[in-house]
Structure formats: C-alpha cells, structure tokens
Amino acid sequence: MTETMNAWRRETYGPSSGVNLEQIPVPAPHRGEVLLKVRATSLNAGDVRLLLGDPLLVRPVFGLTRPKHPVRGMEVAGTVVAVGPDVVSAEIGEEVVGELVGGGGLAEYVRVPASRLVPIPPDITPEAASSLPIAAGTAWQALDLAGVGLRGGEAPRVLIIGASGGVGTFAVQLAALRGAEVWATCSVRNAPLVERLGAVRTFDHRVSPLSEIPAARFDAIVDIAGGMPLRELQRLVGHGGRVVLVTGDGGHVLGPIPRMLRAAVLSVGSRSIRPLAATPRPEVLAKLLELVADGRIVPVIEREYPFAEASAALAHLEAGHAVGKVVVRGSGV
Numbered sequence: 001m002t003e004t005m006n007a008w009r010r011e012t013y014g015p016s017s018g019v020n021l022e023q024i025p026v027p028a029p030h031r032g033e034v035l036l037k038v039r040a041t042s043l044n045a046g047d048v049r050l051l052l053g054d055p056l057l058v059r060p061v062f063g064l065t066r067p068k069h070p071v072r073g074m075e076v077a078g079t080v081v082a083v084g085p086d087v088v089s090a091e092i093g094e095e096v097v098g099e100l101v102g103g104g105g106l107a108e109y110v111r112v113p114a115s116r117l118v119p120i121p122p123d124i125t126p127e128a129a130s131s132l133p134i135a136a137g138t139a140w141q142a143l144d145l146a147g148v149g150l151r152g153g154e155a156p157r158v159l160i161i162g163a164s165g166g167v168g169t170f171a172v173q174l175a176a177l178r179g180a181e182v183w184a185t186c187s188v189r190n191a192p193l194v195e196r197l198g199a200v201r202t203f204d205h206r207v208s209p210l211s212e213i214p215a216a217r218f219d220a221i222v223d224i225a226g227g228m229p230l231r232e233l234q235r236l237v238g239h240g241g242r243v244v245l246v247t248g249d250g251g252h253v254l255g256p257i258p259r260m261l262r263a264a265v266l267s268v269g270s271r272s273i274r275p276l277a278a279t280p281r282p283e284v285l286a287k288l289l290e291l292v293a294d295g296r297i298v299p300v301i302e303r304e305y306p307f308a309e310a311s312a313a314l315a316h317l318e319a320g321h322a323v324g325k326v327v328v329r330g331s332g333v
C-alpha cells in the first residue's frame, strides 16, 4: 500500500478551473471506518455549490474561510482495502457504494464510515452504482415526501420540474415505477430521453408556461429546477396535493432560506409545500441497487471521464446542462 495518492483539490472557494491534481497522504481509516480504493465517483450540483461556497450560508458548516473538504465527489463506488477498528459490516476486497458527506471522492483512496456503505451486486458497474446514493436517493426521498405511491387508489398525476439532470432522470423513472402518470418539464433537446424514462407528457416551460395549465391538475409536484413562483406551483396541485422543493433555489447569501420560509407560510391549508433536505439512507440505496440489478431503473450517464480529466467533469457540471449523471472513473480504471 502506498503512502501518498493523487487527489483533485481546491484549497479556496472558487470555480472548477482552480482545481488541481496534488499528491497527499493516503488517509488511515478511523474507528468504524473503511478505506476504499475509488473505482468511480459521481458528481452532483451540490459539488458545484460546495466548490464555489455559494450560497454563503453553506460556509459556516463546510468551512468559513476555506473548504473543510478540499476534495470534491460525494457519491463513491470502490473496493475495501483496509478496515478500521470495530468494523464488522465490511470486508477487505468487497465492492461497495455509498455517500461521502462533504466530499473526498475525487481521489485514489477515501475513508468512509462503514455504516454508510452497501455492497454492489455483481452485475452492476461501479460507474452505475456511484450514480445512485445522492441523485437517486434524493429522487426517492422527494417522492416519499410528496406521498407518491404511498397511498392506494388511482394513479397519481405527478409533475417533475427539471427532469433531465441527475436527480430528475431518477425522479421520472421512480415516479413511473410507483404507478404515477408522470408529466415533466425539460428543454426540447431532452424531451425524447425523458419520455423514454417514463414521462407521458413533456414540455419546456420557457415555451409553454405552467400558467397555461389549468388549476389542480396534479396530485404532487417535485420541483428540481426552481425559478417558479410558489403560488403558481401551489395552484397546480389539487386539494390534499403536495409540492416538494428539491432545489436550493435562491440568492448568493441565504440561498433557499427565504423561499423555505415563504413555503412554510403558504403551506397553511390543504395544499402544502415542503422543502426536502435529503439525508444518506443506506437502506434506500440497497433498494435502488436492487431496482438497477432487475433492470427496473437505469442510471442515465451522460459522460464518463477518466480520473486525469476530473476537472473537466466538474467544469461540465458547473455549466449547468448535464443530462443525467456525470461520472469520473477511479485512477487506473
């Protein structure tokens, strides 16, 4: 085992152009942790937020003046190469996947709490597995919060706003799998993909505004793109319907907080608006891996980058038009 490794780091907040490949010590796993040789890391819009330290609201938690986690990458698949004290749930040589709170995946090795990891079934590639913990996990939790598929009765009609990105491509598939009639917004170029994933109707709201849709058309709305007035979203759900806000839409300082407060005020009544704060859920990740293994959902991976080009992967995500997931393969893979 080598003592140093390559890692993509940015010591200060700023754009992906300032991320550099550096040699740093290989971390030792602490109590309850394992060390993974990284096979694949998926990137998320949250990586861009933490890279930029924007909104400023994230900095008290993730580093006031500089990032506490200078290595981005929060969804990782890898091979267990060392185990720390008190680890009973993982073995050396096991292929696992999980969420890294804060980051660390754009490196050759990363240490992770063993309790957050799930074994990867044999037929699933590390790239596909790494796309699940945050993106599909968030989509799953958003649909739960929206009550989609949790009540019996007729198929609910669900609107997914922003259906073509990492979270959106899973939200469409999972909503359809839960028996919903899925409507979705996305740009015209992504409509064929979103329809193949299970949406019965797609539209670009920049061309056909949501204001043209009659009131109370949906049982639930999952807003992954933002930018729509809350009252407009609320108008579109029927009595007992629910709007779930996934996106951290908002300003440079407070981010989503003002919109969340407005949502709380507007939620008095029968059409509630709920902000989602997704958390690592290994039991959900295990179910998602089963769905992929059974071919019932398919991760949409727009681009896979070799480890040496991880900064280009971050730049692609930063541009804001990723389709599905962006994955960086581990060094030497």
Ligand SMILES: NC(=O)c1ccc[n+]([C@@H]2O[C@H](COP(=O)([O-])OP(=O)(O)OC[C@H]3O[C@@H](n4cnc5c(N)ncnc54)[C@H](OP(=O)(O)O)[C@@H]3O)[C@@H](O)[C@H]2O)c1
Pocket: 043, 044, 045, 046, 134, 135, 138, 161, 162, 163, 164, 165, 166, 167, 168, 185, 186, 187, 190, 224, 225, 226, 227, 245, 246, 247, 248, 249, 276, 277, 278, 279, 317, 320, 321, 322, 323, 324
């Ligand atoms: N609440 C939580 O716990 C939680 C967890 C995870 C993620 N999130 C948030 O969820 C959002 C999505 O994350 P992600 O990783 O899926 O992002 P992503 O993959 O970077 O999303 C990019 C996609 O969004 C589409 N898009 C952007 N603006 C749109 C709009 N106004 N209408 C329709 N589509 C639009 C883009 O399509 P075009 O190219 O056509 O513009 C692109 O395909 C982010 O705001 C992220 O911070 C929240």
